[in-house]
Amino acid sequence: MKKIYFLLFLISGILFIQAQTPAEMAAAFEKEATENSHLPKLAHELMDVVGPRLVGTPQMKNAHDWAVSTFAEWGISAKNEAWGTWRGWERGITHIDMLSPRVVSLSGRQLAWSPGTSSKGITAHLITIPTLTDSLAFAKWVSSVKGKFVLVSMPQPTGRPDYNWEEFATPESFEKMKADRDAMEDAWNQKIRNTGYNSRTINEALEKAGASGIVQSRWSSAFGANKIFSANTKKIPVVDLSLEDYGMLYRLVENGSDPLIRIVAESKELGRVPTFNTIATIPGTEFPDEYIVLSAHFDSWDGGTGATDNGTGTITMMETARILKKLYPNPKRTIIVGLWGSEEQGLNGSSAFVEDRPEVVEGLQALFNQDNGTGRVVNLSGQGFLHAYEYLGRWMEAVPESITRHIETTFPGSPGRGGSDYASFVAAGAPAFSLSSLSWSYWNYTWHTNLDTYDKIVFDDVRNNVILTAILAYMASEDPEKTSREKAVLSTDPRTGEKREWPTPRSPNREGGVD
Known part of the structure; x- marks a missing residue:
């Protein structure tokens, strides 16, 4: 009961x-x-x-x-x-250390699906991409990367977000910084275009030429924040460094200090x-x-x-x-x-x-x-x-x-x-x-x-x-009623002058990560 x-x-x-x-x-x-x-x-x-x-x-x-x-x-x-x-x-232990001209552990990480290293890692000097006239000049230069880590991102002129500048800088200083940065970005983008590659495809050329690895810094325009996506190499590791550490390495290379770093990135391929x-x-x-x-x-x-x-x-x-x-x-x-x-x-x-x-x-x-x-x-x-x-x-x-x-x-x-x-x-x-x-x-x-x-x-x-x-x-x-699926008449696309159409279903990628 x-x-x-x-x-x-x-x-x-x-x-x-x-x-x-x-x-x-x-x-x-x-x-x-x-x-x-x-x-x-x-x-x-x-x-x-x-x-x-x-x-x-x-x-x-x-x-x-x-x-x-x-x-x-x-x-x-x-x-x-x-x-x-x-x-x-699977991501494993990652250590990125500068060994000379002084010893310091750097802040960074391996990118997703990056090829790994042994537990001993890879020790090598660094090289930056010079300003070259065209793809032929790049083809002659690229052998210089053999056995080295290549710095492939533009060094940022400031690690302070714009809102920080706007709050504390003089208006003239803020405007000057933005103008200098714009000019620097234009010059960098032109430098990469002159190689005959873009920011994604250049890594493949560097890998083919015998680079030991790729070092990048994809700053997110915020204190301490970097965008972390995937690597696009098949054999060599790709790591992303903080704006601060990347900028230091770049300046050391450009000023002739020839820094030496070691990268340990013990990721595993799991089939x-x-x-x-x-x-x-x-x-x-x-x-x-x-x-x-x-x-x-x-x-x-x-x-x-x-x-x-x-x-x-x-x-x-x-x-x-x-x-x-x-x-x-x-x-x-x-x-x-x-x-x-x-x-x-x-x-x-x-x-x-x-x-x-x-x-x-x-x-x-x-x-x-x-x-x-x-x-x-x-x-x-x-x-x-x-x-x-x-x-x-x-x-x-x-x-x-x-x-x-x-x-x-x-x-x-x-x-x-x-x-x-x-x-x-x-x-x-x-x-x-x-x-x-x-x-x-x-x-x-x-x-x-x-x-x-x-x-x-x-x-x-x-x-x-x-x-x-x-x-x-x-x-x-x-709700006692079934929801209506009647579609509204879509507007005209001002860029094309044509009426917008309802999106069509996309087929999923059911075999992801295939080269």
Whole structure:
């Protein structure tokens, strides 16, 4: 009898929860998100313990397994769905040290998928690319790089961001610095063009000529921040140095000090490895073949730990799912959490899902995607769907004014053509929306940089986004009407004078990292 009473109690509790008004449910979501937030714990486990999530690495697979396990703790069914393979690679210990004219450890890192070195590393002198008249002159000079590290980036004239100059410099000094920098950049770009190569292809020529490695510095125009992407060599290592250390080496070479450095970069090639999307599901009760998708890309670059790109989007959708499972366990429509792989290489995971799971695309009620940093959501576009204002407007009515007052809307808007995973669904004609966030200096300080780490997360703003997403998912699930997919008439492109066309679905790269 006790078991029967307990079951009746649970059933009555569930019925009570789902009988509440939208305002009451919104208040319950807000209370749970505020008083029982799992966000710091999720962020720690994902960013500090698992770490960066470069596609093809063991850390990416660890992240997928962690997500499945975490969903299971909340009573949510989840699995890793394989959609292709990628070049397997794992970062190892990296040390970059100057040995002469003095000894100093330099601040830098190996680029993604860079060829590695032995544990003893490579010790060599450095060389800069001179100003040459044309590609023939470059062909004669390039043999000089044999056995040396080549410095391939322009040394920056200042390590201070423009806002720092604007605050403290005289107007005349600020303008002079910018003019000098522009002239320096023009001269550098012309120098590279004269070689017959560009900034990407020149590394191949240097490698072919026998260079020991490539040293670059891709400054992000912010204190201490560099963009960290991938290497494009097959045998020699490529490292990125901080602006400060790179500039020092460049000046030493140019002034005849002939610095000697040692690079140890113990990365490993792991062959072909499978790559996944993590898909979690809360089944619908009345319309199980209609779907709400909570979307975020799971992969990252690995200069930092992928905290704001897109760790914050990931934990937003996971925390939203936790709250929905607890307070709205029997949604009318099926709720899916999609944590996509290999977004950074071209929306591959979400594009594969669109191809492989047409029933979800066909039955999609709405998708909500977050992927531009830790900030609170401030923009929502109708993505070119003519009647998006009607249903998004209805759903937004349940969102507290403390959240909606920060959000600007654009209806019907224009369809997304890239940028993040919602675009994969928009291209297929399915209603998918980007929850676009406030900057928090995202572009310069954390987007694909070495500074994209846990400490940059603004948890108040992420919690704001959880509450918003939970309410929108709930309202989309409860809506008695299916969302319209009618497309707006698109505007004319002022550059071409032609009418814009709806984007077309792109095929994913299912064999990534192939030379």
